[in-house]
Amino acid sequence: MLKKWEELPLEMQTEEVRYYYDILCKKKFSLVIKRLFDIFISAIMLAVLSPVFLILAIAIKVDSHGPIFYRQERVTAYGKRFRIHKFRTMINNADKKGSLITLKNDCRVTRVGSLIRKCRLDEISQLIDVFFGDMTFVGTRPEVVKYVNQYAPVMMATLLLPAGVTSEACILYKDEDKLLDDVANVDDVYVEEVLPRKMYYNLRSIEKFSFWGDIGTMLKTMFAVLGKDYEADATGELEFVASLHKEEL
Template sequence: MKRCFDIVASCFGLLVLLPVLLALVVAVVVDSGFPVFFAQKRVGKGGRLFRIYKFRSMSVSKAAAEGSFDAGNTRRVTRIGRMLRKTKLDELPQLWNVLIGDMSLVGPRPEVQKWVEAYPERWRFVHSIRPGITDNASLEFRNEEEILAASTDPEETYRDMVLPRKLDLYEDYVRNHSLLGDIRIIFRTIF
């Protein structure tokens, strides 16, 4: 039932949001050129690697596409990227990831390999389901970039404070998720 909901909702979202998606494509190109999309390797269900898609909000970095993660580093963020990140519109291309089955609308956010390796046992449990575009951790850490940018050691803050709390929320979701709960999270995300 969850997969059927994901397919219908992602198709509907892509169709309804097509004018917004096209406007964002133009905005990214005008602001910082090509490529429009950022694709990065993330770990999904069963530990399988896949490419997550976002509107590009930073200057191009080959290392980032392969999974490097510069916690709290906002120096490469473009002008349009600031707006995309603040509004979370950079995440809209992940509707495609949902449609093709790499992701779900709601579920634990997929992480890069480096941070999966920091807590492998906990991630093994989390990876029993598809990752999602949004979840309770996404809502709680909506201002994660600001938290990390304010830290004297962003990597340590992410590894030792942010990620363990996210994993608590991810594990709770895996144990207790339901379609009604997913719908509630979607509405909380929109609002």
């Protein structure tokens, strides 16, 4: 499940990435269990949720013009690009008519899309990506190429594992759109402020990786969707962001 060091993309063969790579090398059995769990559970969930998929597909097509799925190109393990499966909640070609990030009260969101997003149902189609191995249940959310190209060296360590449906960062930043509301330059603020804070948790999750830890994150995600709030590690975030700025200098 983990490539040999010399087989990694050159941009990942750095001292910053090596620290996290060595941690994962000691947990290869857990990585195998993680992948088997992804295949087994995603297959079951796809079968059980197939009626929901059908209902959402019909609702999306009736509500607005465009495809059922939004297939934006994202980045997963080792820098591989793939087209993510998300139920379309915005007007067709929305990414060409505004920011790559969805904001609060975004006018591009359709009527049915608003309801789907509120219930977090747009993400369930990523079970397809989990089954085929482009994603995993717990891991760093897949970013678009534009943002990955702006990763600091240490952030590249998150590409040692497949992109995830959920993560600790997702739980703590579930209302990310509120942080970017009324911001003049959304992309700059996201890359310079929001992304580094999320990366603090993504990298910490690799340090503490375990199969049962993933199960715990999935349970916390369920509670978060139901309305439970979790407290962020503000001190850790600030120290991590400060270390990034120090490296830049």
